[in-house]
Every structure is written in C-alpha cells, then in structure tokens.
Amino acid sequence: MIAMKSVLRNATGLSLALFLAACSAVYENHGYVPPDDLLNELQVGVDSRTEVASAVGRPTATGVMGAEAWYYVQSRFRRYGYQAKEEVDREVVAITYNDAGTIANIERFGLEDGRVVPISRRVTSTNTQGISFLRQLFRNIGNFNPADFLGD
Numbered sequence: 001m002i003a004m005k006s007v008l009r010n011a012t013g014l015s016l017a018l019f020l021a022a023c024s025a026v027y028e029n030h031g032y033v034p035p036d037d038l039l040n041e042l043q044v045g046v047d048s049r050t051e052v053a054s055a056v057g058r059p060t061a062t063g064v065m066g067a068e069a070w071y072y073v074q075s076r077f078r079r080y081g082y083q084a085k086e087e088v089d090r091e092v093v094a095i096t097y098n099d100a101g102t103i104a105n106i107e108r109f110g111l112e113d114g115r116v117v118p119i120s121r122r123v124t125s126t127n128t129q130g131i132s133f134l135r136q137l138f139r140n141i142g143n144f145n146p147a148d149f150l151g152d
Contacts, residue, residue, distance in 0.1 A: 023081055031060055031074035033091045033108075042095075044103045052095060052103065059095075069096045087111065 034056035041055055052070070059070035076089040090111040098104040 026079045028077045028079070028085065029074070030077070031072070032057065033072045033074040033093050039093065039106060042103060042106065044106065045098075047103050048101050049097065069094055 038056045042052060047055075049070075056072070060073045061071045062069065072093040072095075074091045075087055077085040078088045079085040088111075092109040094105075094107045094109065096104045096107075
C-alpha cells in the first residue's frame with residue numbers, strides 16, 4: 001500500500017513537471033541587425049555600399065524601387081505551447097544612400113516605433129475596386145471582333 005502511494009506521488013509529480021515544462025515560453029530569433037559599435041564605424045557622406053558590406057555585412061533586404069536603402073531586420077518571437085507565435089521584438093536598421101552612392105542616413109527602428117518598412121509591394125495597375133464580377137462580365141459583352149474567331 002505504501003509502495004503504491006509512492007508510485008502515485010512520483011507519477012503525479014512527474015506529470016506536473018511535464019505539464020509546466022510544456023507551458024513555458026519558447027523564443028525564436030530571426031534575422032540580423034549590426035550592433036551599435038559596428039554602425040559607429042560607418043561615416044555618413046563618406047562610406048559607400050562596398051565599405052558598408054565589408055564592415056557590417058550584406059543587408060536582409062534592399063529598397064523597393066532599387067538599392068537606395070539597405071534594411072537589416074531582426075525579429076524575436078515567443079510561443080506558448082500550442083498557441084501561434086507572437087512577435088515580441090523587432091529591430092530595423094535602415095541605411096539610406098544618396099545619388100553619389102555614399103551613406104545619407106543611418107536609422108534604427110523598433111517594434112514600438114510602429115514604422116512600417118515596405119520590403120516588398122504589389123500594385124494593381126487597374127482599379128477594380130467597387131466593381132462587381134457581374135458588372136465586369138457584362139461590360140465585356142460586345143468588346144470582341146468576330147473576325148478574330150474566323151481566323152482571317
């Protein structure tokens with residue numbers, strides 16, 4: 001009887017320990033942001049892209065319309081058990097360049113700044129907002145040439 005209580009107590013303790021371990025937070029880090037001591041070595045108006053790449057490394061992303069800016073992005077996510085992961089920290093270092101190809105500005109943004117950096121963007125060339133599918137379909141009736149179907 002005493003051995004049974006000991007086994008039951010050990011099993012309860014083990015299951016409680018496993019339950020608490022499953023509920024602990026798991027952190028994931030993604031990306032790279034150069035530390036301040038490396039960024040302090042860069043000189044605005046003097047250093048070019050090549051010198052920045054050799055000092056702090058290549059960027060995570062570049063500007064949307066070209067290479068006028070380099071973005072270094074680092075994120076930290078937290079996950080509890082089965083729940084979806086949640087971003088708890090983000091740092092973005094933006095190094096912008098002028099027309100001569102030298103550094104124009106070095107900025108650091110955090111998650112608390114609420115600044116959105118457009119790493120990619122997709123633009124629809126035509127405006128179809130507010131037009132239903134049937135309206136688009138009926139608008140195209142009569143917009144064809146029967147000669148195209150005859151092959152002549």
